[in-house]
Amino acid sequence: MSAISKPSDTLAFEPVLTRYIGKKDSHTLDFYLSHGGYDAAKRVVRDYKPDEVIDAVKKSGLRGRGGAGFPCGLKWSFVPKKTDKPKYLVCNADESEPGTFKDRVINEEDPHQLLEGILITCWAVGIETAYIYIRGEMWRGAQRLKAAIDEAYAKGYLGKKIFGKKFNLDVTVHRGAGAYICGEETGMLSSLEGGRGYPKLKPPFPAVEGLFRCPTVVNNVETLANLPHIFNRGIEWYRSIGTEESPGPKLFCVSGHVNKPGVYERPLGIPLRELIYDVCGGIPGDRGIRAVIPGGSSAPFLGPDELDTPMSYEGLKDAGSMLGSAGVIVLDDTTDLLSALLNVGKFYHHESCGQCTPCREGCGWVEKILQRMHDGRGRSEDIDLVDEICNQMVGKTICVLSDALAMPAQSVLKKFRPELEKLIAQGRPDVLCELAREPSPAL
Amino acid sequence: MSRELSPEAQKEFDWLVTRYPQREAAMLPTLRLIEREFGCIDPEGMKLCAQLIGCSPAKVFGVVTFYTHYKRETDGENVVYVCGTLPCALRGSDALADYLCDRVGIGLGETTEDRKITIKKVECLALCDQAPVCQVEDVDWLRVSKEKADEMLESLGIPKRETAGAAAGGEEKRS
Numbered sequence: 114m115s116a117i118s119k120p121s122d123t124l125a126f127e128p129v130l131t132r133y134i135g136k137k138d139s140h141t142l143d144f145y146l147s148h149g150g151y152d153a154a155k156r157v158v159r160d161y162k163p164d165e166v167i168d169a170v171k172k173s174g175l176r177g178r179g180g181a182g183f184p185c186g187l188k189w190s191f192v193p194k195k196t197d198k199p200k201y202l203v204c205n206a207d208e209s210e211p212g213t214f215k216d217r218v219i220n221e222e223d224p225h226q227l228l229e230g231i232l233i234t235c236w237a238v239g240i241e242t243a244y245i246y247i248r249g250e251m252w253r254g255a256q257r258l259k260a261a262i263d264e265a266y267a268k269g270y271l272g273k274k275i276f277g278k279k280f281n282l283d284v285t286v287h288r289g290a291g292a293y294i295c296g297e298e299t300g301m302l303s304s305l306e307g308g309r310g311y312p313k314l315k316p317p318f319p320a321v322e323g324l325f326r327c328p329t330v331v332n333n334v335e336t337l338a339n340l341p342h343i344f345n346r347g348i349e350w351y352r353s354i355g356t357e358e359s360p361g362p363k364l365f366c367v368s369g370h371v372n373k374p375g376v377y378e379r380p381l382g383i384p385l386r387e388l389i390y391d392v393c394g395g396i397p398g399d400r401g402i403r404a405v406i407p408g409g410s411s412a413p414f415l416g417p418d419e420l421d422t423p424m425s426y427e428g429l430k431d432a433g434s435m436l437g438s439a440g441v442i443v444l445d446d447t448t449d450l451l452s453a454l455l456n457v458g459k460f461y462h463h464e465s466c467g468q469c470t471p472c473r474e475g476c477g478w479v480e481k482i483l484q485r486m487h488d489g490r491g492r493s494e495d496i497d498l499v500d501e502i503c504n505q506m507v508g509k510t511i512c513v514l515s516d517a518l519a520m521p522a523q524s525v526l527k528k529f530r531p532e533l534e535k536l537i538a539q540g541r542p543d544v545l546c547e548l549a550r551e552p553s554p555a556l
Numbered sequence: 557m558s559r560e561l562s563p564e565a566q567k568e569f570d571w572l573v574t575r576y577p578q579r580e581a582a583m584l585p586t587l588r589l590i591e592r593e594f595g596c597i598d599p600e601g602m603k604l605c606a607q608l609i610g611c612s613p614a615k616v617f618g619v620v621t622f623y624t625h626y627k628r629e630t631d632g633e634n635v636v637y638v639c640g641t642l643p644c645a646l647r648g649s650d651a652l653a654d655y656l657c658d659r660v661g662i663g664l665g666e667t668t669e670d671r672k673i674t675i676k677k678v679e680c681l682a683l684c685d686q687a688p689v690c691q692v693e694d695v696d697w698l699r700v701s702k703e704k705a706d707e708m709l710e711s712l713g714i715p716k717r718e719t720a721g722a723a724a725g726g727e728e729k730r731s
Contacts, residue, residue, distance in 0.1 A: 199577070211641040211680040242577075249588075249625040250637075250681055252694050285575040290584055291625025293679060307583030307609070309622035325577055368643035368684035375685045410642055440684070442643055456642045460679055466622075549648035552655065552688050554699030 126354070128378040129342050129362045130335065134222045140257050142264035145225035151270060153341040154232040158276045166237035173343045173351045174360040179205055179296075179333030180409065180437045182359075182426040189238050189330060191320035198327040202235055202243035203305065203319075205333045206258075207289055207296035209248055210409035211460060212440030215364035215376050216334035220247065220254035223338070224261035230337030231284060232270065233344065238330055241281050246301050249290040258286045293464035297512045298331040299323075300466065311466055312512035335364055355381035359425035363439055367393045370400070370445035374555050381436075382428060386420040389443060397555075401446035404529075408437025410457050411517030413524030417446075434524070451536060452548050454525050455483040461518035472515030475506040479522055491537035500526050559604045565593050569608060583609055583619055591627055598629035624678075632667040632674035634712050637691040640677040643684035652688050653677065656705055660714065673712055 133139040133148065145151070157166055171186030192200060204227070208216040219227055231243050247255050262284050265271040273281045287305055294300040295310040302324050304310040323329025339361060343351050352360045359381035365388055368374045372394035379392065385405060389395065396402060404414045407424065413434040415422060422432045429436045444453055458480040467473045482499050485491055492498075503519035503526075510516075526533065561569060569589055572582045586608055590601045597605075597620055599613075606613040620626055627635065638653045656675055657664055667674040683689045686698035690708060697708050706716045 208682050209680060212643050212684050213680075214682040214684050217682050248682070249623070250678070250691060253696075283575070288584065288588060289625075290587070290623035291678075292623050304584065305581060306578065307580035307619070309619055325581075366684065368687060369646045374687075406642075442646070442684075444646065448646065453642060453646075456640075456645050460641055464679065548645045548650065550651055552648035552652040552701050552705070554647060554688065554701055554704075555685070 126362070126378075126380050129354075130226070130338050130364060131218065131223075131376070131378045134218055139222050140224055140261065142225060142261065142268060145223075149345070150225055151229055151232075153344040154229045154236075154270070155276050157233050157344050158236050158278050158280055161236075163237050163239060166233065169348060170237070170340070170343065173348045174358075175336065175339050175343065175351075176359060176361075176426060177333055178335035178339070178363070178438075180210065180411075180435075182436060185332065185336055188320060188332075189234070191318065192238050192328045192330060193321065194239075196328060199242060199325075200238060200240045201324040201327060201329040202231060202238070202240045203298075203301060203324060203329060203331045204231060204243065204245040204337060205296065205298065205301060205331055206245050206247040206251075206254065207301060208251075208334070208438075209293045209296045210411065210438045210440055211457070212366060212368055212406065212442040213409050213438040214366045214368075215439070217251060217254055218364070218376050219334050219338050220251065221257050224254075224258045225265070226338045226341060227258075227334055228261055228265055228270070228284065230340040232275070232282065233340045234330065234332065234337060235282050236280060240330065241283065243282065243284045244287045244305060244324075245284065246287050246289060246295070246305055249288050255286055255288050262286065292466075293460075294466045294512070294514060297514065300512065301331065302329065309466070311468055312514075314511050356423070356425045356427070358427045359436075363424070365392075365424065365439045365441055367441045367443065369441075369443040370396055370402075370448070371443050372397055372555070379424075382423045382425040384420070385415070385422050385424055385441070388424060388441065389420070393443075396443065396445050398445075402443065403446045403448050404444045404450060404453075404525075406440070406442040406444075406521065408435045409440035410442065410460065411513075411520060412437045413520050414450075414528065416528050448548065450525055450529050450532065451483065451487050454522060455480070455487050456548070457521055458483050458518060461514060465514055469510035469515065471506045471509045475502050475515055476518050478502050479506075479518060483522075486533070486537060489540045493534075493537060495537060496526055496530060496533055558607075559594070559600050561589070561593060561604070561608075565589055579610055583611075583616070584623075587616075587620060587626055596627040596629050596631060630667070632671050634672060634692055635674045635676060636708070636712070637676055637678035637681070638664075639679070639681045639683070639687070639689045639691075641680035643680070644687040644689055647687035649688040652690075652700055652702075652705060655702055656690075656709070659705070659709055659717075673714075 138144045167189050175185040176182040289295050292310045295304045297312050299313040300310040319329040355361050363381045365377050377392050402417045426436050462476040462480040465472045465476045503523045506515040506519040572585050591597050602616040603613050605616045640649050681689050688700050690697040710716050
């Protein structure tokens, strides 16, 4: 079998997760029910044993949509079956990876789809308490989710004896307060427990010892939203979308220098070029592409010669990058890469929680050196210096925040080295040294 | 005199703590409650939170200062958050922030003397297809051009400049 299997036909694809987005009242229970809503959850709870649900999700090949791409059913199966402790589900709606804005759409426009996914998960794993941890900045998503939960309780889809079975479930929306690190699963658990959002060492993994030191499943919004469809339309149908190793539909968030930025649902494996040119209408002014970040700002940059990369977990891994959250940021050929990388460096330095020295100091050092290069005070040894600092930041910390800066930084140093050397030699770069001189909204 | 929650807010708090098996887990939502009740979280608010949760004020202080989205007593009445992360930066958010600061007459991160407006940089607001983006309290301002920025400032009581062109229509903000 080839490492990268061919994706299903991307042109014939009909949206699954976003099929109702943009329709009037798509966020209400009435709308959801009139379109077959909660049918899958009802059927699963009435006809499936929990193990059968886990088995079906394993067979579907659903992989986590939050960033790591871990097989969802396998993650669930790590939760101990026999335990005296309560089990928890934490839905990760903290969407804060720069360039990612897909979960927002589900939370705001189709929250019942998420709740149905939560019901299926909790039935499968034997969970009676679920939390949706949503970013503090997403006030509308929190409102819509709370309203949807109220509707679901009123209808008996949450609460006690759901669908007439011995199945109780409480769901609570928990708002964050502005910290990127709370999107990291163990940081999220610390925050949910009422503390600073400090990530915790793994193992123990949350499935064994997570929230309140109890077995905990942490799943991304989009992952959970896939579940009703898998049970409505079957595993075979699900696996017919996407690639062998990355089945299913995916929400791609495209931003930066494209004519039609937005959230687009396409099969996993769609070539990056097709996404940029056919789906998003190409680059403004028909300019060329300098680089593309394919999976949120922590993904290594791709160069203009890598546009045929398939947008799947395995395709991007083979290209030395990652699908991550599928936040695709396109940088046209007028973009000063040093400014772009500096922006990324500032972000991670600001968001480092400060627990681990390689991250707390490393992100700061990288930012400072990039800043002096940007300001025309770069030294000839700076490229190697940043590279060496990055080597000390990867795999040496509790969580991967420091990797999330080191990886894109090293990709730029490697792929665009001559350009950076030229900038340093010139003292002041002769290219446009800001990313844009005017506020320039798309459309 | 120490602070108290209003009866309605107290009721909400009493419900909140039933949603978690440990009282301390209600910390973040309780801080939101206090923020809403008293307009910001100041040291008195932190003491109240500590009383309600049953922990030390130092613990609350540690939590509050970890997060950037709680309104503090040092913030102005309205906080203008300007997203400055890469997708917005590619669409001119640095220039937008400069423009806003220039018009309001303060630096980034500063508050006007009348304490009406604070302008802060914020990290990715997850509205990258609408870049550049600002958030003022519960309103997201999308695709913010200079004209749109003038309109935003006008909603905060800063009259438009006479030279500014007519603002574009369309759904460019939401509340």
